[in-house]
Amino acid sequence: ARSRYRPVRARAPRVPPARRPLAGPGAMRLNEDTVLQGGRATLVPYTAAHVPRYHEWMKSEELQRLTASEPLSLEQEYEMQRSWREDADKCTFIVLDTERWSAQPQADEDCMVGDVNLFLTDVEDPTLGEIEIMIAEPSYRGKGFGKEATLMMMSYGVRNLGITKFEAKIGQENEASISMFKKLHFKEVAVNSVFREVTLRLDVSExxxxxxxxxxxxxxxxxxxDLKLP
Known part of the structure; x- marks a missing residue:
């Protein structure tokens, strides 16, 4: 089974580093009732209702390649979603199209465009978060959805999870994603020739x-x- 890292980046599968749980409640449980509504993108918790669409996305050979993933069965996707919901070291939001979702807030599975994740990568430093963004719908790429979703996740991490440093690991060929993170003040700090990926970092000063x-x-x-109430 894939590790299910969710950037649009290429890297060979590998064993993830040991992680230390986020302080306080589990990160995924912390955001289970949180909606962050932006101008283009809206972030909602990853629920079972989102799994069928997510499963369809991950049939794409392009996304499998960019995320170093292998296809899962639908039941395995549901199991993955349930495990993520209880995961203490991961914070995941589904990215929706705000305009479409605002018109029908009870049908967000029809408005899904991608997802954004934040998790710890340094067992000694719980204030360091690795951020990953995937805009799965091709028609939504290059239109500011990834940028706004990333900014909202970073703000949430700083305000709610005690994150003071961010890292992003991106495939060397993914120039659009590298450019986006640099526009968000990230600096390139390392290149891994084995996994063919670039590590970018942002220290959150005042x-x-x-x-x-x-x-x-x-x-x-x-x-x-409240939004899901009939």
Whole structure:
């Protein structure tokens, strides 16, 4: 089974590093009732209702290649979603099209465009988070959805999870993703020729934190449970 890292990046499968759980409640459980509504993108918790669409995405050979993944059965996808929901070291949101979702908030599986993840990569430093973004729908790429979703996740990590440093690992050929992270003030710090990936990093100084919160000041936080009520 794949490790299910979710960047649009290429890298050979490998054993993930040991991770230390996020402080306080499990990260996935912490955001299970959280909706972050932005201008283009809206982030909602990953639930069983999203699995069929997610499963269809991951049949794509392109996404399998870019995420170093192997196809799973639908039942395995449901098992993966359940395990993620209980995972103490991972925070996952599904990315929706805000405009479509606002018109029908009870049918977000019809508005899915990708997902964004944040998890720890350094067993000695719980303030370091690795961030990954996947815009699975080709028609939504290059339109600012990935950028806004990434900014919202970074802001959430800083405000709610105590993250002060971010890393992104991206396939060397994925120039669009590398360019996007550099526009978000990430700096290239390493190149892995074996996995053919670039590591970019951002240390969140007070100045960077102010900029990040300013960039996401329009984001509205809502209760997912309340929005799903009939």
């Amino acid at each position: 100045q960077e934190k102010h900029w990040l919160l300013e960039q996401t000041s329009h984001v509205k936080e809502k209760s997912y449970r």
